[in-house]
Amino acid sequence: MPRTAFIVSGRTAITAEMLAHSLITQFEDVTIRRIVLPYIDTPEKAEQAVAQIRAQALTDQCRPLVFSTFINAHLRQLFDIPEALMMDFFESFIGPLEQELQRPSGHTAGKVHGIANFEEYKNRIDAVNFTTAHDDGGMAKNLQDADVILVGVSRSGKTPTCLYLALQYGIKAANYPFTPEDFAQHALPKPLLPFRHKLFGITIEPERLAQIRFSRKPDSHYCKLETCQDEVAQAETLMLAENIPYLNTTRLSIEELSTTIMLKAGLKRRCY
């Protein structure tokens, strides 16, 4: 029997969605349809949302799950109805925190995903600008400003990881491809030499790489399995010889790569 989950928030609903997702994915054998209702910031909008939840309960013939992050306790209380299972993340934790810190919380909305701190926000935009300008070996002369430089063969997944590091952590992440010409030299590309302490490698299984390259340029030398095997082997040899730490992206998501790079490269986030 399919169920419905409502994800409700006074602001973007991003936190509520992530928390709901983490819980829902623990029940794989239940089909749970999700309806996201962001910017529920007035009693009128809240009452409309409650009416929608009640209607869904009738349609589904069972209680919708409601995941919410209401800072405003009055709005939240409007959702305390017997027709739904209400799980509010603030309600559960803000009380124990207020007691521990011996003061009331601010009850201020828009702190999490708004422009709460302009300095942090600037760090983030600067990092995104830096990262897009330094994609795929671009503007190699400005690499001294990079926090980290991802290296690896073409299509190993450097770009999405760099973009994630920039957007989510405010990290200036350049990336620089290893090419067959570099392997012929048995040495790091020249522009990277002054920055070897900032290098972090990404490798990938040749079979996966061949698939990805095939979907970009089918019938090319570039996407042949032997080409991929050869390039990956040489890249790994080079990284080992040069003492560059590296990760295999084949079974790691962008988030897993990014958080591991943050940890292993000792990087500190510059924005939330």
Add this chain to the structure above:
Amino acid sequence: MPRTAFIVSGRTAITAEMLAHSLITQFEDVTIRRIVLPYIDTPEKAEQAVAQIRAQALTDQCRPLVFSTFINAHLRQLFDIPEALMMDFFESFIGPLEQELQRPSGHTAGKVHGIANFEEYKNRIDAVNFTTAHDDGGMAKNLQDADVILVGVSRSGKTPTCLYLALQYGIKAANYPFTPEDFAQHALPKPLLPFRHKLFGITIEPERLAQIRFSRKPDSHYCKLETCQDEVAQAETLMLAENIPYLNTTRLSIEELSTTIMLKAGLKRRCY
């Protein structure tokens, strides 16, 4: 008196960090230092983390706050120590959900930020590739594959928003700048004409735009306040005349812009 918050997880700690951030920012007058401990996935690592928390309690002379998202109940229990205030997200919500859904949860780690669903993962990488290729008017002929096309004057904030839409929602988001030449024609740029139903505008206060442009190209005509006032006024006139919905980015974060665009353009996320 400064406090310490530990953010602990068996995986990336991204969910735990967001949860902690959303709670901590409600206590603005308390200085709370954050220590993130991801990939705590063995009893040995958990015991090390607990020792670090105990040591911090002594240093701080008060209890650290511990925010966690442990799927593994055994690991989580190791953190139930009197020297810390433990707030585990799963512990609080998985019980009520199991009861409501009348089945046990999977207790499977890596569901949230791992490659849980390869199809979704591919959507995401495809969206990132599309978005980087279609930044700033690039590859205008492939715009038929775009889910949304952001328009606005140069430096109004289109690129970071497009990247966020691609990375977080798997949305193929192109962007296309309005230039003084377009305004001279009093018409939409030709490549956009077949796709006007996909257009979403971004505008910005001229004073902010001048600041941003100045930091990129000081002493240019491009960054003069009058230039910015003129371009913004003409862009807004054009968007109104062409019935293009638009948002003002001056006080909106990337997340607020992105979630509002998703909502107003009726877009559905293609990945988690």
